[in-house]
Amino acid sequence: MKYIQIEQALKQKKGKVSVRGWIYRIRKQKDKIFVILRDSTDILQCVFSQSKFKKQWKAIDKLLIESSIKISGSIKADKRAVTNYEIEVEDFEIVNYAERFPIGKDKSPEFLLDVRHLWLRSRKIQSILKIRSTVFGAIHDYFRSKGFYEFHSPIISSGAAESGPTKFTVDYFGTKTYLTQTWQFYAEAAIYTLEKIYTIAPCFRAEKSKTSRHLTEYWHAEVEAAWYNLDDLIDVAEGLIKHVVSQVLKKNRKELEILGRDIKKLEPTIKKKFPRITYDQALRLLKKKKFNVKWGKDLRTMEEDKLMEYYNVPVFVTFYPKDSMAFYKPRDKKKPKVARCFDCLMPEGHGELIGGSEREIDIKEIKKSLKFWKEKIEDYEFYFDINRYGSVPHSGFGLGVERFVKWICGLDNIKDAIAFPRTMTRFKP
Numbered sequence: 001m002k003y004i005q006i007e008q009a010l011k012q013k014k015g016k017v018s019v020r021g022w023i024y025r026i027r028k029q030k031d032k033i034f035v036i037l038r039d040s041t042d043i044l045q046c047v048f049s050q051s052k053f054k055k056q057w058k059a060i061d062k063l064l065i066e067s068s069i070k071i072s073g074s075i076k077a078d079k080r081a082v083t084n085y086e087i088e089v090e091d092f093e094i095v096n097y098a099e100r101f102p103i104g105k106d107k108s109p110e111f112l113l114d115v116r117h118l119w120l121r122s123r124k125i126q127s128i129l130k131i132r133s134t135v136f137g138a139i140h141d142y143f144r145s146k147g148f149y150e151f152h153s154p155i156i157s158s159g160a161a162e163s164g165p166t167k168f169t170v171d172y173f174g175t176k177t178y179l180t181q182t183w184q185f186y187a188e189a190a191i192y193t194l195e196k197i198y199t200i201a202p203c204f205r206a207e208k209s210k211t212s213r214h215l216t217e218y219w220h221a222e223v224e225a226a227w228y229n230l231d232d233l234i235d236v237a238e239g240l241i242k243h244v245v246s247q248v249l250k251k252n253r254k255e256l257e258i259l260g261r262d263i264k265k266l267e268p269t270i271k272k273k274f275p276r277i278t279y280d281q282a283l284r285l286l287k288k289k290k291f292n293v294k295w296g297k298d299l300r301t302m303e304e305d306k307l308m309e310y311y312n313v314p315v316f317v318t319f320y321p322k323d324s325m326a327f328y329k330p331r332d333k334k335k336p337k338v339a340r341c342f343d344c345l346m347p348e349g350h351g352e353l354i355g356g357s358e359r360e361i362d363i364k365e366i367k368k369s370l371k372f373w374k375e376k377i378e379d380y381e382f383y384f385d386i387n388r389y390g391s392v393p394h395s396g397f398g399l400g401v402e403r404f405v406k407w408i409c410g411l412d413n414i415k416d417a418i419a420f421p422r423t424m425t426r427f428k429p
């Protein structure tokens, strides 16, 4: 028996087909049982008639949702069926009877997270996971097509990290080490051998905040490139976002529809150039909306969202105040109060997607900034070393992949952008 996937069976439209999968819905009448079968590709109605299966009727009648089954029969168009086709079952094999499935209608989000291992089978999560797969593939394609090498940094790190967020500690044979928050410092070492590199890897932040945008474990797409300045870097970020969104629009129409995502919200992103505004301009735009931000303060979530009410595409905000930025973001020579950096903000209240900057390569300046942030200078010795032997201007950024998926899919919470989310209060299943 050659089994085909439901998507293929639907394309075939008529004749004999054999499919296999799980029971998504089941409806029993006196002499007919309607099964909606699902596999990874789609769903399809299959009808068992009692007249055909007199002997097996009891066995069929025992089937519950999520039982696994193989079915052969003739497929034909039927307007009443969910996906417009129906199989008249001629032969079948029950692979495994399912126990009563614990997920039914109107379950709370917390319950669905408790049974996430089962909820993965829902059409919602299945669609998100397919889109997520496209997003990862498209990120790899984009960088490789532009001549970037994939480079990997360690997950267990000795110290250097982003200044704001807190770190998870790991007891490393009696020594305190940390789970990585960014590949950046290792990447900066590697550009002196590979020049243009990228990665997609898990990163960890001991975020105590319970928000719809923060995970404690997330996938971080990062890039670092020798000789690139801020404008070059922003061009890469814009190209990357456009490429990923266009791939999703090409490959995942069906999934976007299942999620009820309005693709008109995504289309401007591939068509329009993204605005690039400075922090100062952002403050002026916010003032018009009666939001007064004191110069020098980083933008908070609600200010970012307010600012984004002006736009329907991602926006690059550049040149934030140096003293509110991480130590490695260099002062602008012409305007020393600001740093040569950017954040990319997303429309519809999805907030910061990317943070990036040129990198400070003057060891004296780096030390000054580290002191300003009260960091331990000795933790950064290897970082100074990188800059001792022919350092060159370079830039890089980091993009939170779940935040990207969240926006593309139009999700309320970042937890649904990853199969098994990790947050302050959740590390199971």
Ligand code: 4AD
Pocket: 162, 181, 182, 183, 184, 205, 207, 213, 214, 215, 216, 218, 220, 222, 223, 352, 353, 354, 355, 356, 357, 396, 397, 398, 399, 400, 401, 402, 403
């Ligand atoms: O702005 P961040 O902290 O920048 C860095 O880590 C730089 N070292 C990156 C670099 O230049 N290579 O983090 C970058 C992005 C954020 O814009 C956000 O999208 C994502 O990482 N991010 C998170 N995503 C989910 N949950 C969290 N707790 C996140 N923290 C950051």
Ligand code: MG
Pocket: 352, 354, 355
């Ligand atoms: Mg940031």
